[in-house]
Amino acid sequence: MSLLEGKKVIAIGDRDGIPGPAIEACAKSAGAEVVFASTECFV
Amino acid sequence: MSFPVIKKATYILVNTPDMIIHNGTTQTLEKETNPDSEYLKEIVKHLRSFEDVVGYAPNQTYIGGMTPEELSEIKRPWNASKVENAKRFAEFGEIMPQDEFYGLIKVSDVFDLVLLEKDFTEVVRGKFTSHPVLNIKVDALKAGEELSVIESFVKSGAEGLFMDGKLVGCIKKAHEFDKNLTSHIMLENLSVKASGVLALMHLVKNSGINVNEVEYLIECSEEAVGDMNQRGGGNIAKACGEIAGIKGATGTDMRGFCAGPSHALVTASALVKSGIYKNVIVFAGGATAKLGMNGKDHIKKGLPILEDCLGGFAVLISENDGVSPVMRTDVVGRHTIGHGAAPQAVIEALVSEPLARVGMKITDVDKYAPEMQTPDITEPAGAGDVPTQNYKMIGALAVKSGQLDRKELPNFVTAHGYPGYAPTQGHIPSGVPIIGHGINHIMSGKLNNFMIIGKGSLFLGRMTNLFDGVSILIEKNSGVIEEPSGISKEEIKNMIAEEMKNFADSMLK
Amino acid sequence: MDLEIQQRVIDLTSKFGAENMIVMLGGAEAEASGLSAETVCAGDPTFAGPLAGIALGLGVYHVVESEVKNEFDPAVYDEQCGMMEMVLDIDSIIGEVKTVRDEYSKYNK
Numbered sequence: 001m002s003l004l005e006g007k008k009v010i011a012i013g014d015r016d017g018i019p020g021p022a023i024e025a026c027a028k029s030a031g032a033e034v035v036f037a038s039t040e041c042f043v
Numbered sequence: 044m045s046f047p048v049i050k051k052a053t054y055i056l057v058n059t060p061d062m063i064i065h066n067g068t069t070q071t072l073e074k075e076t077n078p079d080s081e082y083l084k085e086i087v088k089h090l091r092s093f094e095d096v097v098g099y100a101p102n103q104t105y106i107g108g109m110t111p112e113e114l115s116e117i118k119r120p121w122n123a124s125k126v127e128n129a130k131r132f133a134e135f136g137e138i139m140p141q142d143e144f145y146g147l148i149k150v151s152d153v154f155d156l157v158l159l160e161k162d163f164t165e166v167v168r169g170k171f172t173s174h175p176v177l178n179i180k181v182d183a184l185k186a187g188e189e190l191s192v193i194e195s196f197v198k199s200g201a202e203g204l205f206m207d208g209k210l211v212g213c214i215k216k217a218h219e220f221d222k223n224l225t226s227h228i229m230l231e232n233l234s235v236k237a238s239g240v241l242a243l244m245h246l247v248k249n250s251g252i253n254v255n256e257v258e259y260l261i262e263c264s265e266e267a268v269g270d271m272n273q274r275g276g277g278n279i280a281k282a283c284g285e286i287a288g289i290k291g292a293t294g295t296d297m298r299g300f301c302a303g304p305s306h307a308l309v310t311a312s313a314l315v316k317s318g319i320y321k322n323v324i325v326f327a328g329g330a331t332a333k334l335g336m337n338g339k340d341h342i343k344k345g346l347p348i349l350e351d352c353l354g355g356f357a358v359l360i361s362e363n364d365g366v367s368p369v370m371r372t373d374v375v376g377r378h379t380i381g382h383g384a385a386p387q388a389v390i391e392a393l394v395s396e397p398l399a400r401v402g403m404k405i406t407d408v409d410k411y412a413p414e415m416q417t418p419d420i421t422e423p424a425g426a427g428d429v430p431t432q433n434y435k436m437i438g439a440l441a442v443k444s445g446q447l448d449r450k451e452l453p454n455f456v457t458a459h460g461y462p463g464y465a466p467t468q469g470h471i472p473s474g475v476p477i478i479g480h481g482i483n484h485i486m487s488g489k490l491n492n493f494m495i496i497g498k499g500s501l502f503l504g505r506m507t508n509l510f511d512g513v514s515i516l517i518e519k520n521s522g523v524i525e526e527p528s529g530i531s532k533e534e535i536k537n538m539i540a541e542e543m544k545n546f547a548d549s550m551l552k
Numbered sequence: 553m554d555l556e557i558q559q560r561v562i563d564l565t566s567k568f569g570a571e572n573m574i575v576m577l578g579g580a581e582a583e584a585s586g587l588s589a590e591t592v593c594a595g596d597p598t599f600a601g602p603l604a605g606i607a608l609g610l611g612v613y614h615v616v617e618s619e620v621k622n623e624f625d626p627a628v629y630d631e632q633c634g635m636m637e638m639v640l641d642i643d644s645i646i647g648e649v650k651t652v653r654d655e656y657s658k659y660n661k
Binding site: 026 | 553554557560561564568572573574575576577578579580581584585588592611615616619620623624625628629631632633636640660
Binding site: 013015016018019020021022025037038039041042043 | 383384385386414416421424425426427429432467472498500502503508510
């Protein structure tokens, strides 16, 4: 059974890792609905 | 066409231990949300002495007291050792103590908002007298105030200025009701102004330029200067130029979060290359808000507060002189609105695409200068070694594009990048710290080129989720100043005459 | 974790139900990723934000973990994240986040 399909995803990205919009694109491609995406900047 | 050149760079640090506690947002937020916290009680025990700040190897590298190569030789963490015979003045500038900085804030204030206690003022006046660039500002300090006057202003809302916990001055609000002219905002803006002025004054002196030949100033910090009707009106550039005595210039402020300096460098290069101006200075002072930003993590790990300095820099861009390194205005990268946030897209936009346009490979750039924060500061806070992370990303893209073998990636990282040595002051570590050393190394033949990469987290302003960045390549001067190309009227007349003669001859045959 | 983000996690979880939510992380470092994961499962370990002392038990994954990676369109993952596999310490990140999830997540683990 799919883990992500149909789920609501919160994407918390890292500017120096994988940013929010990139996570969002991946999650959407798995059939999830992204309800919030943001990117954190630690420096 | 002739490329503009980058002639000189200066760098300053200001050690501000008391400002960490009273003006760093990590601390001010803690005071507001958790006033009895252990952290606030502990922090005073973790402040470094001025001597330790001067002897800190990354700080010495930043002001030109040592090279990045020499820094690489020192065992990490760098805060575990002290540099022998470290001096506060070095090739690129200085590390200034807090008391002199308060004096400089006073000198930078033209609205009588800053009061300094009278005995304290005399101490600072004495120090100004022997300062290489501030000796001309001795009288501008004016007379000090009675402490009781200062105390009463602080009671009614002025921001206190403290030395070792003792009140020595204050900064008043500039308006009773205007929320953009509060004492807090005045302090932040006067601090970025004063540190910007210091960098400017060192640059004018070190570059040997006739100060009246500087025509334009671009300030690229991250502060907003204005009032309630124009919150970010700006042009602190001109305000700084006024204090620094750069009478022939006007200026503007350029904002781009941490990518501000890179945008400013590209713009300054365009202004000089187009012939609009002959000499443009790009500069910025530091942010009091970011002092002690990761203090909680530093104390938790038994470290001193390492974010105890404001940073500042100033760079001179001029017409091609045949000698200084050139700004390759034909190798400029820009992260566009359409590029997207994927790390690969960002590095393509800033590195591989501009290089490819002139037939260069990623491996053809000797040194990359992305964000150059000192890893001593960022690693304990869980943010890793940012410069190294960036070199890995650039190398990874080179591997993905077939320009580099996967197993060469670790070597690429050490060969094409310097360790980080700049304070976590946002725009300050963003690419520009390399310039001073880069110019020296290009002039001595050690390097052929280096690339400055600025990246900005625009999403922090909540106006967009977009990322941003620009980059530019700086390279050894070929020594040939191209004459303006084009053909003269005389030559055209001769060509027409020749053809008409040929035509006439052919008719006669 | 940013205080605003913590509040959003609380609000969205109460709107959609914890069993329907998955948090996906993109942290660059293992330690920071572990802290973020712990925040959305067990509560803010720094006690600084709205999630202090609140254990939502949400299912949390880092994008590089195979449990989620295997469900992404490979072309999309490669374009968005592929290059970073050469940069990030994948094993440490996976180790850290999985440990937190195994211990504290109640849903979608």
